[in-house]
Amino acid sequence: MERSNLSTSVAIVEALGTAWTVHSLYPDPASQPAFRRAIESIRGVIGDPITLDLDVGGFLSGGVAVAADREGADRLAKRCYLHHVESVMMLSPPTEDEVARLFAALDRDEKASMAAGGIEAALRRGGVSSFTVVQRSQLATGAREQAIDRDPAVREILENVLSPAEFASRLIEESGGDPERLADLLHSQYRETLDKVTDDDVDGREAVVQAFVEAFFYFDEPGQIACFRRFLSSDHQFDGVFLDQFAGHELARLAPRLDSQGLSLLLDYARVATDQADGRPQELLGILRNPEALQSMREVAAAKVQERLTSIDDAAIEGGRVLAAVRDRFPNPQRYFYDALEVFRGLLAVEDRDRRFARLMRIWVGKVSDSIRRRQFRRAELWLRAATTKPTYPVHRQSEVDEALGLMATAELMGVIVEAAGKNEEAAGKILQALGPKAANALLDLLADEQSAPRRRMLMRVVADVGKQNPAPLIGRLGDERWYMVRNVLWALRESGSPLRADAIVPALSHPDHRVRVEALRVVANAAPEESVPHLEAALKDSAGDVRTTALTLLGSAPGDRAEEGLITAASDRRLGLAERVTAIEALGARRTPPAEAALGRLGNKRFVLSGSARTVRDTARKALNS
């Protein structure tokens, strides 16, 4: 045996051992990096075909034991041995899928595998070409049986010296008919006999378990109950194996005859055996009554658990890699707050009790409010949006959420936000937007009481921003008794640029205070330019010069013939003041339409003027025409 061949064999066996461990731990081993690395390492060392032989001690290469460090390799060798694999011949570098197919074939029950033609056939069916497997039973059936040195008690069972009925009779006789004594005898002899079976004697172990289970069925009911209870109350793995031999319907048949403690133990067993950790008695017993369901669940669970339990030590060796994998998945601390917000959204989704939902709303209001008070506006905004953006709560909770929003929109909190918004704090502005109409009312209250002119201006800008979304709360305040409040609201409405119907503003056009009327004209002209012309014309008759001047200015920029007619009339209207007429003339000059120019011509061509104001009108008209 050349040294290089042996070292290649060691490398291959170690890699196979690692891959087998990964296969035992993960449902999709081929996707695991460790598995892929292991196969990659095989591909890296394999050149000429290599044959690995197997015996009970592990892998051999050229008759020399392959000393692999991986325990996984030992377990793989044992698994191969159970399948009577005599040798594995590596012909060419294998793929991950090919090795996974080999392992899947080894995972199957030995008898079922053999009945389906053996592992080699399974590999052929799977298109595996890089290696081939020779199974011992195909070459030398029975040779292994002779190699095992069995205890006489085990041999007696294997040779069927006693039939199950005779075996049961002997136990019953020894117990003197006492069920508890019978249970003691069955249990102790079962354990003692199994202890005598060597580790590699699979057939022997199977025969012993089968013999005792078959004997059990020859006992009368009290005996069966006592025995069953004895095994259920034990944690020993051998006792678990005994219980695992019972079909679901057999367990279910015994269940009603057990006392409460026994039933509890049975349910515990069912819970562990079927992965129904949270299962209730009805569910568990239901599973027990369904033999197929129980059987399939138990087979899956048993195979996985057994494999994985035996892998514990190896898993620990692999622990370094596991820890590295765990570290790779450490959460990002910057996401913690967002994760908590998701939980809050989750709570809103699952909470169906009125009082508890109300509590969530209180928590929500508290969180938003607290964040605002702390000047943590981004946090406040995120808390706010946790409920309002893509809501998770049921539709019928909307009114409660609206009510909670109202509770957040206090003058105190709005004051803090406005201050921040004034400093261009983006999140503060977003909070105001998110609060919408709820914020508008609180802001307007603040505005009404604010004494500082700079803060008032800032508030007005904020109110205007809020009015962009929904001007209704602002319009609702046009009836306020305080003239300045009405004027500020009108200013905010104009600034908001929201589409408005002129008739909503019309009442303000006749407000007793001229400053309100001025602002109202601006809002109407801004919101509905064409509709506004009659109102502007009417305003030319207003007793306040500010109002008339404003109306003329607005008429100058208003579209349409009617606005122009109004200006022409105003330019000639001697009831208006000189400044107002000049304003009208200048506005006509700016329009440059034939009727405007004609009107200006009439005014500018007056040859005789007696007063200074008439001269100013004529000169202004001429200037407007020539400019």
Add this chain to the structure above:
Amino acid sequence: MIEMRGFLSGLRAASHQIHLYPEDHPALAELINVGTQAANRLAGDDQVNITLIGDSLYKEREILAHTSLEFNGLLRELQSRGIESITLRSPVSVGDFRDLAAFIASLTGDLPAEGTVRLNERPYTRSELEQGEGFTGVRRSYARSLDVLRGISLALDAGEEFDLSGATWVVEQLVEQTLAQPAASVLLSTMKSHDEYTFYHSVNVCILAIALARMAELPEDDLKLMAVGALLHDIGKVRVSTATLQYPGRLDKEQWAEIKLHPQEGAAAILAAAAPGQEIAAVVAFEHHARYDGQGYPSLAYARPAHFFSRLVSTADTYDALTTRRAYRRAETPNRALRVLLQGSGTMYDPELVQAFIRMIGVYPAGSFLELDGGEMAMVTHHTEDPAELPHAVLVRGADGVLIAEPDPISLVDRTIVDQLSPERAGLEPAELIEKLGMGEQGPI
């Protein structure tokens, strides 16, 4: 120590149940009788003095550090009734034991001065008592954690506000202790209390989660945040009725529905209490019953899987719950509990965290009982993280089945471990041995 534990258990049970039953009820009479017998075993032929100072309990002059922690709740009740010492004079009468239980339960204001049970005779001064280990290090952190949980629980129960500063404070101590003495901390997490199950369980889960996170080298700031979640993961159970929590059997549909609300109750309470930066604890409380495959309860309304911290705590939670005896089921052996974790690995639990947990706790964790090939029984005192290294153990029962009075360390090299036994099957409580061996503070012997 067995006698002391028996007496304290009996006293605790009697003082709690005396509220519930009429004086002549057979169940109460049975409890009183059992307690009286335990008191007499403790008193022996003469008398015994039990003294309370601070968090510590003394039998005569000997400090019982572990027992003090195990019966921390009862000690608090004794302190609240102003009891500084209990003298049991043999033979303790049933009537006097009953009076003692009634006194602790505040049903009576005094005890007969000449009875067989006497209070506050205080035969020893503070300076005469052994000022041994007492409550230092991890034990003190454990006891403080219990106090914090009791406080939060009372506040929640009364509908009062609370904050997380207490929890944060004790978690910092637990983290410090667990980082400094991981083996001792994990050993202490074998502490169980049937009476205050949720509180002890919560501290145990916290310790196990800290130890697991420490092994994975989670940064300390994150570790502390996770640990607050671990400590408070079950705090929502305050809202579950005691009748359901202590129901001695499998829960029916309504009871189960009530239990299933505790994650959302806990999460809401924590969110309400959390200061900015502490909210992640609510995530752990909300998701600790969410399964790895997305099943479990409550159903998560968001796209992301359960948080890493939640999965970590879920692993520790399952292990501690399974290894604790409950009214409706036996305690599983550590192996069996690991088997359940493995069985659910990839479906219920994060497979990598399960593997890491097994590596941390070991196949034979500290406090577990092992049956050896010669028929002896040993208790594991220390598991190392090196899988190649066998656990440290002490021999507690010989091949002849006789308990060893002074357990000695035993090497497991060249020995075959036949089986792992639950405390019930072993007939021993790890707590008794931990007390006897003076473990739990300084770690493995």
